[in-house]
Amino acid sequence: MSDTLSIRDNRTGKEYEVDIVDGNISASHLRQIKVNEGDFGMMSYDPGYLNTASCTSRITDLHGSQGILRYRGYPIEQLAEKSTFLDVVYLLFNGELPNASESASWEERITHHTMLHEKTKRLMGGFNYDAHPMGVFISTVAALSTFYPDAKEVESKEARMLQACRLIGKTPTIASYAYRNSRGLPYIYPDNELSYTGNFLNMMYRMVEPRYQADPVLERALDVLFILHADHEQNCSTSAMRNIASSKADPFVSVAGAAAALYGPSHGGANEAVLNMLREIGTKDNVADYVKRCKSGEIRLMGFGHRVYKNYDPRARIVKQIADEVFEVTGRNPLIDVAMELERIALEDDYFVKRNLYPNVDFYSGLIYEAMGFPMEAFTVLFAIPRTAGWLAQWMELMEDPEFRITRPRQNYQGFGERHVPDDYRS
Numbered sequence: 001m002s003d004t005l006s007i008r009d010n011r012t013g014k015e016y017e018v019d020i021v022d023g024n025i026s027a028s029h030l031r032q033i034k035v036n037e038g039d040f041g042m043m044s045y046d047p048g049y050l051n052t053a054s055c056t057s058r059i060t061d062l063h064g065s066q067g068i069l070r071y072r073g074y075p076i077e078q079l080a081e082k083s084t085f086l087d088v089v090y091l092l093f094n095g096e097l098p099n100a101s102e103s104a105s106w107e108e109r110i111t112h113h114t115m116l117h118e119k120t121k122r123l124m125g126g127f128n129y130d131a132h133p134m135g136v137f138i139s140t141v142a143a144l145s146t147f148y149p150d151a152k153e154v155e156s157k158e159a160r161m162l163q164a165c166r167l168i169g170k171t172p173t174i175a176s177y178a179y180r181n182s183r184g185l186p187y188i189y190p191d192n193e194l195s196y197t198g199n200f201l202n203m204m205y206r207m208v209e210p211r212y213q214a215d216p217v218l219e220r221a222l223d224v225l226f227i228l229h230a231d232h233e234q235n236c237s238t239s240a241m242r243n244i245a246s247s248k249a250d251p252f253v254s255v256a257g258a259a260a261a262l263y264g265p266s267h268g269g270a271n272e273a274v275l276n277m278l279r280e281i282g283t284k285d286n287v288a289d290y291v292k293r294c295k296s297g298e299i300r301l302m303g304f305g306h307r308v309y310k311n312y313d314p315r316a317r318i319v320k321q322i323a324d325e326v327f328e329v330t331g332r333n334p335l336i337d338v339a340m341e342l343e344r345i346a347l348e349d350d351y352f353v354k355r356n357l358y359p360n361v362d363f364y365s366g367l368i369y370e371a372m373g374f375p376m377e378a379f380t381v382l383f384a385i386p387r388t389a390g391w392l393a394q395w396m397e398l399m400e401d402p403e404f405r406i407t408r409p410r411q412n413y414q415g416f417g418e419r420h421v422p423d424d425y426r427s
Contacts, residue, residue: 067312
């Protein structure tokens with residue numbers, strides 16, 4: 001047996017052999033299949049890229065049917081238990097976890113870039129108080145491109161790493177300033193003696209106290225949530241990052257474009273939709289009726305199911321455990337009882353089980369963010385901060401890819417053929 005695919009074109013009777021490499025065929029090899037010599041050739045048609053591999057990557061390994069997620073080969077469960085977010089960023093960028101010395105040097109390198117140029121603060125202050133934090137985040141990240149002209153040196157490995165460190169260091173500062181601008185509060189400068197997430201919470205919530213120290217349980221909970229959201233293979237925003245970067249755009253505008261894709265409610269707004277659903281249900285007693293309405297097609301069950309996972313999202317189990325730890329500190333949100341009852345019924349109901357509708361990472365994360373004091377409009381920004389690490393890892397991998405190409409998909413044109421403009425069309 002050979003690693004080839006035999007194709008017979010019944011239109012012409014011709015047969016073709018296409019190589020299979022790593023379980024895939026190259027779409028460009030289909031172009032040899034033609035009816036006439038002048039034809040463009042056969043193309044694969046895949047709206048939404050449901051079954052198209054757009055790149056080769058060594059970063060995130062995702063097996064949705066088995067509920068497996070690994071970064072550089074390490075199971076997400078082990079990283080969430082034993083690692084820190086900044087160590088995971090190091091892993092995504094460099095391929096290996098850091099030792100103690102490397103970890104300390106890496107943290108120092110990132111914290112060196114937490115400050116924003118003072119003019120950036122004035123830029124952010126120009127937004128209305130009711131501007132959505134995600135819109136402010138996207139605009140500010142893009143604006144950073146104008147402060148760092150060396151960001152355009154995308155061919156330089158050293159320059160790429162410098163910009164990546166700048167972005168990892170500055171995104172929590174941007175996010176916190178966007179929040180405080182919406183509240184009319186003064187900006188808080190970074191405190192680089194604190195941990196990555198501890199510093200973020202400090203910039204979010206510090207008021208008049210000389211120094212803010214987050215509860216260690218909440219600090220660690222946010223760190224784990226950042227680990228869980230750091231990367232997730234070729235999703236919508238990551239694909240956007242690669243598409244933009246394929247033109248060799250600098251990483252600041254590329255990350256802004258990826259964040260814009262995340263801004264869409266179908267991608268980054270899922271946990272907000274879950275909270276709205278739980279509030280609509282109200283109490284445990286209303287769950288059974290709500291489930292019936294879902295099964296009848298009247299409404300949609302939010303926080304269940306996933307484009308990739310056809311099993312229990314491994315991140316969801318970790319988030320559920322974090323929720324219990326957070327509520328021990330903040331007090332129990334009554335909506336958690338609604339969520340747990342909804343999960344119990346859905347996991348026991350054949351209708352949902354047969355459709356692989358298991359809880360995903362967004363099902364409990366919104367409840368945790370709300371318990372920690374984050375406003376709902378900030379949820380997508382909380383997603384963007386850690387996902388910046390994945391976007392940048394994918395960007396750096398793309399820049400070193402021997403198969404690097406500028407992205408240029410084809411289309412299936414079904415419009416008019418040639419037409420001629422009438423001489424009297426404006427009469």
